[in-house]
Amino acid sequence: MKKLDLYIIRKFLGTFFFAIVLIISISVIFDFSEHIDEFIDKEAPLKAILFDYYLNFIPYFANLFSALFTFIAVIFFTSKMAYNTEIIAILSSGISFRRMMFPYFIAALIIGVFSFALSNFIIPPANAKRIEFNETYIKKKYRNKERNIHRQIEPGVFIYMHNWDTGSNTGYRFSLENFEGKELKSKLTARNIKWNKEKNKWTINDYFIRNIDGDKESFEHGKKIDTTLSFGPKEFGRKKYLVEAMNYTELNDYIDQQTMRGDSNINAYKIEKYKRMANPFSTFILTLIGASLASRKIRGGMGLHLGIGLLLSFSFILFLQISVVFATNGSMNPMLAVWLPNIVFTCVALYLYRIAPK
Numbered sequence: 001m002k003k004l005d006l007y008i009i010r011k012f013l014g015t016f017f018f019a020i021v022l023i024i025s026i027s028v029i030f031d032f033s034e035h036i037d038e039f040i041d042k043e044a045p046l047k048a049i050l051f052d053y054y055l056n057f058i059p060y061f062a063n064l065f066s067a068l069f070t071f072i073a074v075i076f077f078t079s080k081m082a083y084n085t086e087i088i089a090i091l092s093s094g095i096s097f098r099r100m101m102f103p104y105f106i107a108a109l110i111i112g113v114f115s116f117a118l119s120n121f122i123i124p125p126a127n128a129k130r131i132e133f134n135e136t137y138i139k140k141k142y143r144n145k146e147r148n149i150h151r152q153i154e155p156g157v158f159i160y161m162h163n164w165d166t167g168s169n170t171g172y173r174f175s176l177e178n179f180e181g182k183e184l185k186s187k188l189t190a191r192n193i194k195w196n197k198e199k200n201k202w203t204i205n206d207y208f209i210r211n212i213d214g215d216k217e218s219f220e221h222g223k224k225i226d227t228t229l230s231f232g233p234k235e236f237g238r239k240k241y242l243v244e245a246m247n248y249t250e251l252n253d254y255i256d257q258q259t260m261r262g263d264s265n266i267n268a269y270k271i272e273k274y275k276r277m278a279n280p281f282s283t284f285i286l287t288l289i290g291a292s293l294a295s296r297k298i299r300g301g302m303g304l305h306l307g308i309g310l311l312l313s314f315s316f317i318l319f320l321q322i323s324v325v326f327a328t329n330g331s332m333n334p335m336l337a338v339w340l341p342n343i344v345f346t347c348v349a350l351y352l353y354r355i356a357p358k
Helices: 003-040 048-064 065-083 086-092 097-138 239-244 246-263 266-294 301-329 332-356
Strands: 147-154 157-165 170-180 183-196 199-213 217-229
Touching: 003 065, 003 097, 048 065, 048 097, 065 086, 065 097, 065 266, 065 301, 086 097, 097 239, 097 246, 147 246, 217 246, 217 266, 239 266, 239 301, 246 266, 246 332, 266 301, 266 332
Parallel strands: none
Antiparallel strands: 147 157, 157 170, 170 183, 183 199, 199 217
């Protein structure tokens, strides 16, 4: 690695982290000013505000904006190099544009690996604390509005609830059916089922059990029974927040579990999974676009480069959001929806690279 490589890497990473620190500082100030009334009204402890909320807020938003600010950082410092005729001097010394991209991709790799680690292993546990604080001191408690809830909790075992009360962790008019193949073996019905946090078990109240063994049937009735079942109260909470608090392995397991249960929101979980892979990869694409675009010295200077760069970056974000909507509410494959902007903008990057000054 030559001095030139270290120079570009230092410029790239320095500009990127400066931009991230700047935008996060502004975001924290605006967020605090927006929520200070809730903090005071609900008497949120200062320690919880600083360590449970803002300490976990920072990595979440840093990763959220990482691809965008990678692009802006590349545009900014490369345009400045072009304006100072440094690009011309580099290419005139016999270094090819392709070779000049080597340090750009080294820096992009560092940011991409950092983003991947944040998305899959560091941010999820941080999100759990941030979301818990959010639910306690900022937003109103979530209420599940689902009715007539049907779920397969494991192969051949189905549950039904008329409705679920998130506040008391209680499901009303509960039933549990056990099948072997297509044959019903037992059915439990109950007035309600409630989660016992101390025992870490379900309490089933006023239950009636019907057992079927061929032509023979037996019945059992009771007022209360404690039992364990292969689902928990969190599954009836806010699903978007639930998956945000899962690391990569937990999210994969959860998707397999919910696929088996026939969850209607399965595409949203898959989109979250594929985003964690596609977003770090987009760092390389946006780096190539930014370097190819900003390396040419033009009359408009850095301002025009930044303007075009912002237009392309917001086009990328808009494209991603539109394709995600089609995957969530339509029939589009979730993996294709998440990766399609990367595929399209890879073509844009290759075209800009081809016409870049050599």
